[in-house]
Amino acid sequence: MQATLVHTETVAPAIRAFWFKPQQSVRYIAGQFVELTLPHANPDDRGTRRWFTLSSSPSEDLVSITTKLAHPSSSFKNALFRLQPGEQLIMSEPMGDFVLPKKASIPLVFVAAGLGITPIRSMTKWLNDINEHRSTQLIYTAGNDQDFAYKDLFDRMPIETTYITRNSSATWHGATGRVSAKTILTIATTQPDTLFYLSGAEPTVERLYGELQHAGIKPHHLVTDYFHGYPEI
Numbered sequence: 001m002q003a004t005l006v007h008t009e010t011v012a013p014a015i016r017a018f019w020f021k022p023q024q025s026v027r028y029i030a031g032q033f034v035e036l037t038l039p040h041a042n043p044d045d046r047g048t049r050r051w052f053t054l055s056s057s058p059s060e061d062l063v064s065i066t067t068k069l070a071h072p073s074s075s076f077k078n079a080l081f082r083l084q085p086g087e088q089l090i091m092s093e094p095m096g097d098f099v100l101p102k103k104a105s106i107p108l109v110f111v112a113a114g115l116g117i118t119p120i121r122s123m124t125k126w127l128n129d130i131n132e133h134r135s136t137q138l139i140y141t142a143g144n145d146q147d148f149a150y151k152d153l154f155d156r157m158p159i160e161t162t163y164i165t166r167n168s169s170a171t172w173h174g175a176t177g178r179v180s181a182k183t184i185l186t187i188a189t190t191q192p193d194t195l196f197y198l199s200g201a202e203p204t205v206e207r208l209y210g211e212l213q214h215a216g217i218k219p220h221h222l223v224t225d226y227f228h229g230y231p232e233i
């Protein structure tokens, strides 16, 4: 379906949310993703289509995706960041099973690496908007402290958030380093039925998935969302 760009929002210095009005109303579950097709002149070898998680919550009127302009960036990202309000692209139906468990009593530990924060933004905003209280903790790691998106929102919500940057600037007063299973299991307060939601840069999610299993977490307690195209954080 066609989707029209309504406005954009800067959610960290180089990270932008793009808010769209789809041609038909879109039904989705917080945490799902879509495929966007954006035809543009001289596409590079990565092409004109990309998967993006909907960072919006189903409780919001418009739908959003959130992404970063790297240096250098693909021709797709450059075309997306040039898109003006009123212009259109093609959006698929939402899909995917990186969604909240049906049983609300299950404690959740979200671990987001970089743009992997997008499904977490969707799920936590949804819970907040429907006034549903669940046990949620968030461990959020980014390449540098300028790349924490939605910090204002998470700081306002009833979710215990730990920010860990890989590389810090002189003004950063939080934790610095590479997140490992040991980091997660030290920070998180867990119960036998805790589910760990890992999302973001594929190499980081793959590594944490292996490390957490090695540390004794059973595969059915690990829920993963792999973002291709981004390097290890």
Ligand SMILES: Cc1cc2nc3c(=O)[nH]c(=O)nc-3n(C[C@H](O)[C@H](O)[C@H](O)COP(=O)(O)OP(=O)(O)OC[C@H]3O[C@@H](n4cnc5c(N)ncnc54)[C@H](O)[C@@H]3O)c2cc1C
Pocket: 033, 044, 045, 046, 050, 051, 052, 053, 054, 065, 066, 067, 068, 069, 070, 071, 072, 073, 074, 075, 076, 077, 115, 118, 119, 225, 226, 227, 228, 229, 230, 231
């Ligand atoms: C289910 C799913 C959900 C996803 N959700 C999101 C999301 O919410 N937000 C999000 O940002 N991404 C998401 N992704 C990843 C997304 O689909 C892209 O793969 C990712 O954004 C990288 O985009 P890009 O290829 O345009 O590279 P860029 O973002 O432009 O660049 C990423 C890196 O690749 C380098 N690079 C760029 N172009 C090239 C090239 N032609 N050759 C070699 N190196 C290059 C850049 O320098 C940079 O280091 C998701 C992926 C999946 C599978």
